[in-house]
Amino acid sequence: MARALITGVTGQDGAYLSQLLLDKGYEVFGLLRRSASADVVGERLRWLGIIDRVKLIDGDLLDLSSLIRIVQDVKPDEVYNLAAQSFVKASWNQPLLTGQVTGMGVGHMLEAVRLAAPEARFYQASSSEMYGLIQESVQSETTPFYPRSPYAVAKLYGHWLTVNYRESFKLHASSGILFNHESPLRGIEFVTRKVTDGAARIKLGLAKELMMGNLDAKRDWGHAKDYVRAMWLMLQQKEADDYVVATGRTTTVRDMARIAFAHVGLNYEDFIRIDPAFMRPAEVDVLLGDPAKAKQKLGWEPEISLEAMIEEMVEADLFRHRSRMQ
Numbered sequence: 263m264a265r266a267l268i269t270g271v272t273g274q275d276g277a278y279l280s281q282l283l284l285d286k287g288y289e290v291f292g293l294l295r296r297s298a299s300a301d302v303v304g305e306r307l308r309w310l311g312i313i314d315r316v317k318l319i320d321g322d323l324l325d326l327s328s329l330i331r332i333v334q335d336v337k338p339d340e341v342y343n344l345a346a347q348s349f350v351k352a353s354w355n356q357p358l359l360t361g362q363v364t365g366m367g368v369g370h371m372l373e374a375v376r377l378a379a380p381e382a383r384f385y386q387a388s389s390s391e392m393y394g395l396i397q398e399s400v401q402s403e404t405t406p407f408y409p410r411s412p413y414a415v416a417k418l419y420g421h422w423l424t425v426n427y428r429e430s431f432k433l434h435a436s437s438g439i440l441f442n443h444e445s446p447l448r449g450i451e452f453v454t455r456k457v458t459d460g461a462a463r464i465k466l467g468l469a470k471e472l473m474m475g476n477l478d479a480k481r482d483w484g485h486a487k488d489y490v491r492a493m494w495l496m497l498q499q500k501e502a503d504d505y506v507v508a509t510g511r512t513t514t515v516r517d518m519a520r521i522a523f524a525h526v527g528l529n530y531e532d533f534i535r536i537d538p539a540f541m542r543p544a545e546v547d548v549l550l551g552d553p554a555k556a557k558q559k560l561g562w563e564p565e566i567s568l569e570a571m572i573e574e575m576v577e578a579d580l581f582r583h584r585s586r587m588q
C-alpha cells in the first residue's frame with residue numbers, strides 16, 4: 263500500500279487530495295497543527311466523510327524537528343506540501359509569519375525529506391500569484407514572475423527552493439503552479455466562497471447586503487477536485503518537473519458574482535456594496551493560465567465549469583444555513 267503524507271490536510275486541497283488518494287488505495291497521513299479549537303478542526307475531512315480514514319499526526323511547518331520525526335516515522339512514498347498561510351490579503355498584516363510558513367516552511371519540509379526519505383516524491387503547492395504584475399497576457403511555465411504581495415514573495419522562495427533541491431540533490435520534487443481553485447470547502451474569506459455564502463444568506467433573509475473590494479479583478483478559476491488530480495499526476499511521472507494548472511478562461515469578480523446571485527434569482531447589483539477595507543495595497547489585476555503542458559504531459563484537463571462550480575457552492579451554502587436555522 264503506497265503511503266502519502268499531506269501537510270495542510272485540514273485545508274480545502276488537503277481534504278480533496280486525501281479523498282482522491284484514499285480512493286486510489288493509499289494510506290494517507292496528515293500533518294495536524296495544534297489548535298485550541300480542536301472541536302472544529304477537521305471540518306472539511308468530516309464533510310467528505312473521511313475523517314476516520316486519514317491518520318492525523320501532530321506537527322507544525324515551523325517546527326523542523328517535528329517534520330523530521332514525522333517523515334522518519336511515516337516513511338512516505340509521496341509528500342504533498344500544501345500547508346501555508348494562504349490568504350493573500352492577510353499577508354500584508356502578517357508578512358513575516360507568511361514568510362516563515364509559506365516560504366521557509368517549504369525549506370523545512372524539503373530538508374525533512376532530504377534527511378529522512380530522500381527517495382520520496384515531493385509536491386510543492388506553488389501559485390499563479392507569483393506572476394503578479396503580468397509580464398505576458400497568458401501565463402505559462404516560462405512566463406517571468408513579478409510577485410505583488412508578501413504571500414507571493416514567500417511562494418516564489420518555496421518554488422525556487424523546490425527547483426533547486428531537484429537540481430542539487432536529485433530529489434523527485436515537482437512544483438505545481440496552480441491558478442485559483444475553489445469548491446464548497448473553500449475558506450469563507452476567499453472571494454468566491456464569500457460571494458456564494460453572501461448570496462445564500464441574502465436569499466434566506468439572514469443578510470441584506472455584501473461588502474466587497476475590487477470587482478474588476480479577473481481570475482482563472484477552476485474546481486479544487488480537478489486540481490488535486492493534477493497534483494497526483496505530477497508525482498506519477500518518471501521525471502519531476504513544474505506545471506501550470508489552469509482552465510485557460512478568465513472571468514471578473516463581477517461576473518462570478520452575477521452567476522452566484524442569478525442562481526438564487528437575485529441581481530448582484532442590488533446587494534453588493536464596495537468597501538475600501540477589502541481593497542489590497544497592490545493588486546493582481548488579471549490572471550489567465552495556459553495549461554498546455556499539463557494537458558500534453560500529464561493528460562490532465564479540467565472537467566468542472568465555473569458555472570457548475572459556483573452553483574454547487576451556492577447550493578452547499580444554502581444547505582449549511584438552512585441546517586443551522588432548523
Ligand code: NDP
Binds near residue numbers: 270343346348349439
Ligand atoms: P487552505 O488555506 O484551505 O489550507 C491551508 C492549510 O495549511 C491548512 O490545513 C492549515 O491548517 C495549514 N497550515 C497553515 N499554517 C500551518 C503551519 N504552520 N503548520 C502546519 N500547517 C499549517 O489552502 P488551500 O487548500 O486552498 O491551498 C493549499 C495550498 O495551495 C496552499 O499552500 C496555497 O497557498 C496553495 N495554493 C492554493 C490555491 C487555491 O486557489 N486554493 C492556488 C495556488 C496555490 P489549519 O487548518 O490548522 O489552519
Ligand code: GDR
Binds near residue numbers: 443454474481
Ligand atoms: P487570491 O484569492 O488573492 O487570488 O488568492 P481571493 O479569492 O482572496 O481574491 C481574488 C480576487 O478577488 C478580489 N476581491 C476580493 N477578494 C476577497 N478575498 N474578498 C473580497 O471582498 C474581494 N473583493 C474583490 C481580490 O482583490 C482578488 O483580486 C487565492 C489564494 O487561494 C492563494 O492562496 C492562491 O495562491 C491564489 O488564489 C492563486
